[in-house]
Amino acid sequence: MNDNGNTTSQRWYREPWPWLLMLGPFAVIVAGIVTAYLAIRSNDGLVEDDYYKQGLTVNQRSARDRRALDLAIKAELVLGGNGDRIRVMLHARDQERLPAALVLHVAHPTRPGLDQKLALRAEGGGVYSGSLVPLHGRWHVALEDDKQEWRLVGEWVIERGPLLHLQAVETTGGLQVGASDEKGR
Structure with missing residues (x-):
């Protein structure tokens, strides 16, 4: 049987579901980059390098x-x-x-x-x-x-x-x- 109904096939990138599924991993990547930037740029002022000498x-x-x-x-x-x-x-x-x-x-x-x-x-x-x-x-x-x-x-x-x-x-x-x-x- 040949079913030639009114089914229209769109390309995958025109569908909303693949984009919605990719949004989660993309948000995690952006958050990881921002976190790495903040960790490298900021100084952890609460940690003392010479804590042993200070204790003495x-x-x-x-x-x-x-x-x-x-x-x-x-x-x-x-x-x-x-x-x-x-x-x-x-x-x-x-x-x-x-x-x-x-x-x-x-x-x-x-x-x-x-x-x-x-x-x-x-x-x-x-x-x-x-x-x-x-x-x-x-x-x-x-x-x-x-x-x-x-x-x-x-x-x-x-x-x-x-x-x-x-x-x-x-x-x-x-x-x-x-x-x-x-x-x-």
Whole structure:
């Protein structure tokens, strides 16, 4: 029997089903390329290359924190200008032995490319100043003398205010280096 009905045959590329079936694998290929691009282009800031060396320096850091407590060192950090100037007022038990310069480390919690290390010059009377790239958001701050004998650390959320207080305090659980911003947080 010869059936010559009204069946029309179209080419495969004119049918919607092959294209719909190819859409899934094509989307996976595009997603894989985008993921590979992001993995190569971005920096994983949470992984430390020298984690072993950092672990060995924990006792050294604790000794420097203890030294700041022994000297009763307190610091007030103030952002000025358009956020590109910083002034530090340093107070210690022995005001005559204040260092000639301070080093301020400002580190972003997740993006090490934004970290800054500043040398602050003495202006006299326990006041130090320097320039920095304007800050926004949350930052880890470490202030130390130029000889690295003591240090104060804290966390600064810039949006809470341009003022940060740093000091080392003794607690029942041990030494704690504290920080509070303008609103006492």
